[in-house]
Amino acid sequence: MLYNFKEIEEKWQRFWQEKSIFKAGYSPEKKKFYCLEMFPYPSGKIHMGHVRNYTIGDVYSRYQRLKGREVLHPMGFDAFGQPAENAAIKNQTKPDAWTHGCIDWMKVELKKMGFSYDWDRELSTCDSSYYRWNQWIFLKMFERGLAYKKASGVNWCPSCSTTLANEEVIEGECWRCHSQVEQKELEQWYLRISEYKERLLEDLKQLDKWPQRVIAMQNNWIGKSQGTEIYFRLKDNDKLITVFTTRPDTIFGATYVVLAPEHPLVKEIIKGKPQEKEALAFIEKVAKESKISRVKEDVKKEGVWTGAYCVNPVNQEVIPVWIADYVLMEYGTGAIMAVPTHDQRDFLFAREHNLPMKIVIKSPQSTVHSPQEMIEAYEGEGVQVNSGEFDGLANQEAKIKISQWMDKNSMGKIVTHWRLRDWLISRQRYWGTPIPIIYCPKCGVVPVPYAALPVELPEDAPFTGEGGSPLGKVKEFVDVLCPECGEKARRETDTMATFFDSSWYFLRFCSPKNENNPFDLQEAKYWMPVDQYIGGIEHAILHLLYSRFFTKFFQDLGMIDFNEPFKSLLTQGMVLKDGEVMSKSRGNIVDPDSIIQKCGADTLRLFILFAAPPETELEWDDRGIEGAFKFLNRLWRIQDNLKEKADLQVYRALHKAIKKVSDDIESFKFNTAIASLMELVNVIYQSGADKEVFSKLVLLISPIAPHFSEELWHGLGNKESILNAAWPEYDSSLLVEENIAVVVQVNGKVRGTVIVNKDIAEEDLKKACQEEPAVRKWIEDKPVRKIIIVPGKLVNIVI
RNA sequence: GGGCAAGUGGUGGAAUGGCAUACACGACAGACUUAAAAUCUGUUGGCUGCAAGGUCGUGAGGGUUCGACUCCCUCCUUGCCCACCA
8 A cells, every 4th residue: 555645745845834934033042054055046836856956955954943043944046147138038028927936836846845944934036125125235236335247258149239247258249149159348247256366266265064076166266376577668769568477487588578469558559560450450350259159169269460569577588579369358458478488379379470599597407408309399398598697497397486586686577367257247237236326417427315215127028028128218218317416317238137136135034024134134144144055166256246346345234244155065965867867958957846746855865865876967867766756655654564662773774873864864865865864774674663762753754754754653653743843862772783794804805704792892892703613714723913803893813 | 187976795785984786687496387488485795614604805905993895005907077287
């Protein structure tokens, strides 16, 4: 007989909802636990990735609840973004209606999984009660100079007339209309995250419960590197070209200088020179290419001579100034010194254009004497040559000496370089938070007053998907009176990037209905920081970095007194089918709902936790689902055959399982926690269980299969929810066996086992081992050199 | 090119430096059944052997150790992240 999962799951979901059992209350007398899973984008259906993410969080939340914590476990929707606009165009509907329809449907599905969310705290970033606080935060940042507008090069689709994020440019073309993407100078809003770079880097050290690789990625992204800026004087007009290098030891080998085509000095340098026309043509050509295609590997590096020369400050050599596409304005100073002998890109470029080369670092093994013999640049370690007074030094030492020498003699400067750029948040999109700024012909850029928030999205913007910001076409939205002078003015029509919305939602969950502040200070003080955050590795950089940035900003506003939002982070692996990521385009999606129909949510939860540890990839297996379902049924049947009193060995097995399951859940090893429950069930099938053993078994599996356990719990005569019970404790005296099996090795190979009393004296143990016949045979009369004893486990006899 | 993971039976996966393959799936066998399903009980790394046993075995090769899936070095493969990064 199979248990009736359908009836049971519906019944307890209703029960939990009626009793408001997951409601989180501000209870300072109790220890709190804030468990958060990354909120979903409401695309309509939940997929296996969501199921995995949220099941992990749910088990952990329920476990913490049973351990007596006041648990905050909220859920909401990251509801702004482009897919809603696309869907609206496609389905002839409005993004608002489409999004809310998706949210409603996803909520039904999430509830079917039995997740323990406090739905009273639900939030949606597309509601003005939420996004007004985005605008509030933006204004606070604007006041402090952290939100600013500047012109810079961005990806631009001429046919859609909108900017594109790098991810939206596919092989140099617009992802929607396939036009060639261009680079364009545009005025856009930025957040000055670079102001926080030191703290964002330094505080990574506090995050000892984050995965190492996420820390590494953040480190990498912030990208602090030590280097040297070197000044090359232009021969014509004494102006300086500043180059950035991490290899000052190669400065004596610099044979030309290269500027990025966009470099501000370029136009000045080429003016009036015979090379001007060719150079301008080249600059234009590069400008037309998108960053993406320019950055593609195998593309040949192209460049032209400017006609100008500059002077190497260390040896007064006069060398030519080039422009080339392989030098990027965004990195360093937008100018490099080229050392063809010791940099592969410079090497290829110099070969191509017949530029001179000079060896300045020699590897000890090298037989190469002139640059003409080289087939590639030598980028390794070596000894300085052709480097004036530094000849003979190891290049690593020279690196330091030369940069110090240049710094002292004003030829250059030791600098720290950061890879982190300011964050471009302007989007020419409709479905996002309007940026609360007004442009007044008289007063200039004027922030919307706090009292006038929210700046609401107009409901009926023209939606075609073509050409510019839809908000710009809504006259009632754009036309506004200047808050300062009262004259006619115009609103900003760009909206914010959606990463803005998700950079602080965890704070809003502490008091989602607060109307005076983005969050209640006292509530936030109690609940924050998030004790456990769980989500996909794809957010390892941007979302987590932005959230850390916002947290530090709130700290600076004096609204919170901690500097990191997420104490512990778990990044769950992807769900695969036949070795590939589940996706619509591959057509290998397994719909969670179909599994719930067939075997129930508890089976799905059990399988997804059992199939792999949470951080690794999970291979979907329909037969594994059946196995999980069988196990629940096997456990279910125990209730019909309870004994008066179970055997001692069953109690031992129970307490062993209590310890193992507790330890494993704490450290997210759900798969082995379940394995130990299976072992316990196997023991019970051999020897029988009593009511006490069974009750504790039901408690142990309750975070994993909550409906199932709630039903069994009530079947055992309990009147209250299992969630109000206490997590079982183990009796450590039951974990120790009187007689233990000790493995005996001879020269490291297992040759036998002896059963001895746990308190046996060392000498007696040694004797017992040597007398064991299976061991004796291997020792014979050879002299025993040494005996190694691992207490309670193993004896190794070395002969 | 740089950084980080990972590599164990037919499969998913276990193993604080101490019995490699727990637990499960699959397969095979037995019990129950007129029969099947379900359920329960066994067997299940390779080679060798009638058997007891022996021997090999955690991507490859070295090293440390009484003892290595685990630690160190070199390499191979796969995955992820970053990258014309100067």
